[in-house]
Amino acid sequence: MNEDLEQRVELMKREIDALQVTVTERSKPWYHNVSVLISIIALLFSFGTTLVSYHRNNIQEIQNARAELRGLLQRMAALPKENVEIGVKYANDPASRNLVSGFINQENTFLVRSAAELAKKLSRKWVSATEYYAIAVALQAAYDIAGADQFLNYAIYAEPDFNVEISCWRTLGNLKFMEGQPQAGRVQYQRALDIFSKYPQYDPYTRASTNVLTELSWAYSEAASNDFASAIQHVNSAEKILAPLPKSPGVDGLKSQVAQARELISSGSPPPNPIPGSQITIPTPSPPANTQP
Numbered sequence: 001m002n003e004d005l006e007q008r009v010e011l012m013k014r015e016i017d018a019l020q021v022t023v024t025e026r027s028k029p030w031y032h033n034v035s036v037l038i039s040i041i042a043l044l045f046s047f048g049t050t051l052v053s054y055h056r057n058n059i060q061e062i063q064n065a066r067a068e069l070r071g072l073l074q075r076m077a078a079l080p081k082e083n084v085e086i087g088v089k090y091a092n093d094p095a096s097r098n099l100v101s102g103f104i105n106q107e108n109t110f111l112v113r114s115a116a117e118l119a120k121k122l123s124r125k126w127v128s129a130t131e132y133y134a135i136a137v138a139l140q141a142a143y144d145i146a147g148a149d150q151f152l153n154y155a156i157y158a159e160p161d162f163n164v165e166i167s168c169w170r171t172l173g174n175l176k177f178m179e180g181q182p183q184a185g186r187v188q189y190q191r192a193l194d195i196f197s198k199y200p201q202y203d204p205y206t207r208a209s210t211n212v213l214t215e216l217s218w219a220y221s222e223a224a225s226n227d228f229a230s231a232i233q234h235v236n237s238a239e240k241i242l243a244p245l246p247k248s249p250g251v252d253g254l255k256s257q258v259a260q261a262r263e264l265i266s267s268g269s270p271p272p273n274p275i276p277g278s279q280i281t282i283p284t285p286s287p288p289a290n291t292q293p
Contacts (some may be wrong), residue, residue: 058222065122072115073131076138081109082195105142118149119154129160133168139173149175162199166192168208168218174273177221191217208245212238212254220273223265231265 001286083104090097115135119127136151152168152175160168169192176185192214196207219234238258245251 001103045194062122062126066126069115069118069122069127069131070116072111075110075153076108076115076134079104079111099100108138112142116142116151119151123156124154127154127158129155129164129168132158133160133171136168136171140171145175145179149179162195162202165198166195166214168194170214174217174221175219177225182222182225182227186218186223186224188201189214189221192217205245205248205250208241209250211242212258215241216257219261219265220270221268223247224273228265231270232262235262235265 002186063074074089082100086100086104090100112135116139119132119135128185131150132155136155139145139151140148147171150292152172157163169188173185173188173192176182176188193211202210204252215234219231219238222228222234235258238261239255242251242254242258261270268286
């Protein structure tokens, strides 16, 4: 009897101990519960792995897009050269020249639209001002004036260097004239002339040559809108800028460009603006009337 009672008491004590353990575990804060902590750590590790994987995939996609954009821009940059070579190769075959040039223009249109879509998908910090400007120039060549205007503004707000910025202001000025907004174009050209307030470190020749090209570009744009009087005024301004500079091959070259611009504009039928960007290409000046070619 005593043994049976002792066994029952012992069993009850065990049950009470078990209940006490259970109650104690339930009353512990969650951060004292090892199993809960392990579950939380596992969850955080899973989140961390997912975030790292997403970041790596995102960076890889950006790198792939950047590589694709560079490839498109390199191909676009080669097309004008090919177009010139086609003109030389088929100089005596206008039909073939026009046909092949048409194919080149189609390729440029396709490439620049692809490049523009890609650049818009990328964050602004991943596309340089130079790349935006290249797309803008190609869009202008594809007769997408609104698109060119948009990407020129992208380039301006992408912290461009001096060369890109001056090219953007000149090209924007010319575009506004082409859009029938001459007053807006004049505002952009004036910004181009004022650029050295932002870049005061350049030497006198760089300042003079840059402003001469801006004045000549402005002159061609005015002439294209049939304001020949204003065009000649800008040619005169370019001439005045050059007057105090000492004689040098660079100055002589600029003077010949000014003379050529005056001749073409005075003829009443100037060519399309040859100075949309930072460089200028002017046809060789005609020989004086009293000399033989």
